[in-house]
Structure formats: structure tokens, C-alpha cells
Amino acid sequence: MTRVRIIAIGMLVAFALASLAYPALLISSHAFGYSAGARVTECHYRPSSGSRTSSGTTRCDGTWTAPGGEPRRGHISGVDDDDVSREVPVRVGLLGARAGNPAATPGFVIGVGWFTVVYGGTGLLLWRGRARRKAAEARFLAVPGGTFLRARPARVTTLDGGPHLTLRRSEGPRPARGGPAPLPRTDRPTPFRSPAGIGTGRGEFGTAHGPDERPRFHLSLFDDEDHEPELHVLDLAGTTRAVVQRSARHPARFRFVSADGEPLGEARANRLHSRITVTDTEGREVVTLRAGTRSWLVRLDPNVPSRLDEAIGAFALHIGRLLL
Structure with missing residues (x-):
């Protein structure tokens, strides 16, 4: 029983770290990155490989200036075709340049959602299991x-x-x-x-x-x-x-x-x-x-x-x- 509990706890911890890794990177990049004004230069549509539908993603690139005055160029997240030739405020951190609120991105919502569902359900199961164990203990102690x-x-x-x-x-x-x-x-x-x-x-x-x-x-x-x-x-x-x-x-x-x-x-x-x-x-x-x-x-x-x-x-x- 002890070994089973150790394995189960290890799997839950590993899943928690995996599901929260990307949201944590988003938040840290936004919190500790530097602010800049980026100009979106171009956007390209990339269809999903092997997809028979029109689903895909749009990748946009642009330029901005680092705090030391050095010009930078690269991918900008959180923008689309309508932002081409416009200057948008971005935060540049571990995940590169990103515009807008990181908490509104699909990756953040999915990661936090998985974490909430899995660990909320796990907490409910543990609570119910604890209640059942207490009831079983009471029955055990009631034996004359x-x-x-x-x-x-x-x-x-x-x-x-x-x-x-x-x-x-x-x-x-x-x-x-x-x-x-x-x-x-x-x-x-x-x-x-x-x-x-x-x-x-x-x-x-x-x-x-x-x-x-x-x-x-x-x-x-x-x-x-x-x-x-x-x-x-x-x-x-x-x-x-x-x-x-x-x-x-x-x-x-x-x-x-x-x-x-x-x-x-x-x-x-x-x-x-x-x-x-x-x-x-x-x-x-x-x-x-x-x-x-x-x-x-x-x-x-x-x-x-x-x-x-x-x-x-x-x-x-x-x-x-x-x-x-």
C-alpha cells in the first residue's frame, strides 16, 4: 500500500508540473520581461500538417528595440493579420515577444483548466475516500x-x-x-x-x-x-x-x-x-x-x-x- 501511494503521488506531482509548466512560463515571461513597442512587419498562415480542413495557425514577425538600444527581430505572439504595419506594446521574456494578456491565451486556459479539473476531481475523491475510511474505522472500533x-x-x-x-x-x-x-x-x-x-x-x-x-x-x-x-x-x-x-x-x-x-x-x-x-x-x-x-x-x-x-x-x- 505504501509503494502504491508513493507511485500515485509521484504521478500526480508530475502531471501538475506538466500541466502548469506552460502557464507558468507565460506568467514569468510577462512579469519579468521588458516592455517594448513592436512593429508587426508580416504574418503568414500555416495550415496544420495532415489536416483535411482549413484549420491552422498564423505566425507574425516584427521588430522592436531592446532596452540597450539594440534592434531585435523575431516572432510576436498575440497578434494577427490586422496588426500588420501597426506598432503594438509587447513584453519580451523567456517565450519571446508577446502582445496582450497572457492569461487569455489558449495554452494558459487549457493548462489551468486541466489542472483545475484533474486536481479538483482528485481532491473530491480524496475527501470522499477519507470520509469512507473514517466510517470504516468507526465500524472497526465498534466490534465488541x-x-x-x-x-x-x-x-x-x-x-x-x-x-x-x-x-x-x-x-x-x-x-x-x-x-x-x-x-x-x-x-x-x-x-x-x-x-x-x-x-x-x-x-x-x-x-x-x-x-x-x-x-x-x-x-x-x-x-x-x-x-x-x-x-x-x-x-x-x-x-x-x-x-x-x-x-x-x-x-x-x-x-x-x-x-x-x-x-x-x-x-x-x-x-x-x-x-x-x-x-x-x-x-x-x-x-x-x-x-x-x-x-x-x-x-x-x-x-x-x-x-x-x-x-x-x-x-x-x-x-x-x-x-x-
Whole structure:
């Protein structure tokens, strides 16, 4: 979900820059160019290439004097055949000499119009999507029973913002990559290239602190360029207690195993990666995570197995990184 959002935002920004480039050049040329009186010397009609109709454009040339007294000659925009042999006021800037108001040109109107339609429509869709997400969050929180938390990068809080788990970088023992009981080669997802700056090629170590600020457990995240990410949960002495491994990329699936390779549970995401369900070894749904506006909502069942508790906390602290 994070990668899809990054791509979508990048496309919107690129389209905004493209649609506003010509209007911006028009305005800057008019604002920062110099004023001059230009005489239109000739105009030529240019039919559109390949057109079967009489459509085309008229190009007019003329002369004017630069501020230093140097005579100039070139194309003049914003004039037509009726202006031949007349002197018209122009502004000369990045786009050459132009007469009249630049905001009245077709290029300016089309560019600003596209920008208004596309981004006005996008804003409306985002507003409606936000309203739907809030309604979905309300329905999610209305489910009776369980404990509700909110997961953000490196931080899990209660719904009112109180601390539950906080991840801080630290130095400590780091386990060897691979974890217990690695998946068979045929079941491993194909290697992928992590986005620039994400993979470090070695364990990223940190310590999870509880609401009383006391250390609870250590985490070591392996997220390099050549492997699927996996998360090691260690006790305070540095002994591995559990490992979270991604077993499928889309829709994402994760498996939770103990230090000796015994299965603890499994997590499955829907196709949009907006909802993740964690089940124990008996197939019971014990944790549900739902993507919110800027965080994940987490519902913990009262019967979460104690052996799975720390692994789920680690999973919530690194949910964004594990889904990349």
C-alpha cells in the first residue's frame, strides 16, 4: 500500500508540473520581461500538417528595440493579420515577444483548466475516500471485545495516544540472517530490489520499550536488496524468541515461528493491503489490523497466545517496512 501511494503521488506531482509548466512560463515571461513597442512587419498562415480542413495557425514577425538600444527581430505572439504595419506594446521574456494578456491565451486556459479539473476531481475523491475510511474505522472500533491500539512507524499507542510500545535504535547482539527453519527454495518469493535508501544489507537493531519506559524485547530487521524482509524478536539477553518472515509479497503473507522453527501463527493481507488478519496455529483469528488515514488500527483478541504476543508487537512496530 505504501509503494502504491508513493507511485500515485509521484504521478500526480508530475502531471501538475506538466500541466502548469506552460502557464507558468507565460506568467514569468510577462512579469519579468521588458516592455517594448513592436512593429508587426508580416504574418503568414500555416495550415496544420495532415489536416483535411482549413484549420491552422498564423505566425507574425516584427521588430522592436531592446532596452540597450539594440534592434531585435523575431516572432510576436498575440497578434494577427490586422496588426500588420501597426506598432503594438509587447513584453519580451523567456517565450519571446508577446502582445496582450497572457492569461487569455489558449495554452494558459487549457493548462489551468486541466489542472483545475484533474486536481479538483482528485481532491473530491480524496475527501470522499477519507470520509469512507473514517466510517470504516468507526465500524472497526465498534466490534465488541478485544483491545484496540494504533500502530505508527516505530510506535504503538492506545487510541487516546498513550504509549504502548516504542521502538528506539540501540546496539546489541544481532542474529544471523535466515531465521529458524527457512522456507523451502521453491516456496520462497523471488528476490526483489528494495527502494533506494530502504535496504541496509544488515540487521537494523532496536529495542522496544513498554508504557513504563522499561525495555521489553529487542528487534533486528533484515531488509536488504536481495532477500525478502524478516524480523527477529530477541529477549533482553539477545536470544532469539521468534522470527517474522514474509512468505508472499502480493497479497502479502507472513509466518510467525519460534526460535526452534515451531509455527506460531500466520498473517494474511487482502489484495489492497488495507486489512491484515493474524491467525494462530489453530486457525483462530486473534489480531486484526486495518489501515487508517495515517496509522494502522489494531484489534487484539483477549485470547491472543502468550507466545505470539511479542511477535505481534514487533510486527505492528514494523508493519510499514514489512509491506514494502
